Amino acid sequence: MTRVRVLSEPAHFPALDPAFVMARPALGLGDDQPPPRILLLYGSLRERSFSRLAIEEAARLLQLFGAETRIFDPSDLPLPDQVKGDDHPAVHELRNLSLWSEGQVWCSPERHGAISGIMKAQIDHLPLELKGMRPTQGRTLAVMQVSGGSQSFNAVNTMRLLGRWMRMFTIPNQSSVAMAYQEFDEAGRMRPSAYYDRIVDVMEELVRITVLMRPHAERLVDRYSERKSA
Secondary structure (H helix, E strand, O other): OOOEEOOOOOOOOOOOOHHHOOOOOOOOOOOOOOOOEEEEEEOOOOOOOHHHHHHHHHHHHHHHOOOEEEEEOOOOOOOOOOOHHHOOHHHHHHHHHHHHOOEEEEEEEOEOOEOOHHHHHHHHOOOOOEOOEOOOOOOEEEEEEEOOOOOOOHHHHHHHHHHHHOOOEEOOOOEEEOOHHHOEOOOOOEOOOHHHHHHHHHHHHHHHHHHHHHHHHHHHOOOHHHHHHO
């Protein structure tokens, strides 16, 4: 069973105004070849999951901006510590994807004023250190949330805290989509709105900062304590 989705349908952006699109938003900030590698995680298993639909819109935009994307499907991910030694194919796949990535996008629904359990389980399966490698340290991170009611920032604030804990560089911009059930059409595509425009802004910024950091990522996370323990 594959838990990785790569969107491959022809580029179609009904909510995007082509007159204002920058095909390579990171041009001039650094070497954007090979394409930045971005892992995207969502936090709901519903058949019509708005966090998944938002992540798919983000992935389409990232591909438009020159990035390579992978979307992880958490539908058969066990709970943390449920499987002895975390020896489960979904856990291995998630960790390998995190090691593969240069940047990540996390999108969670807001549940009871916080992120969902599905979102937290994925983050909890990513250790700070794994066989001498660090699956999240030094990666860039963009955070987004979807809400059933009025606009809130509880979930993105929680993910910012978690991103710092995971030693990631969370970009300044973020997205919070209120009353998400109104923002997507029957085909699952996001309607034109200020919420969609903000997701475009966030993905542009993620690509820019990932490319800008690319030549410096190792030095920025070079720590005395880790050199000493090694």
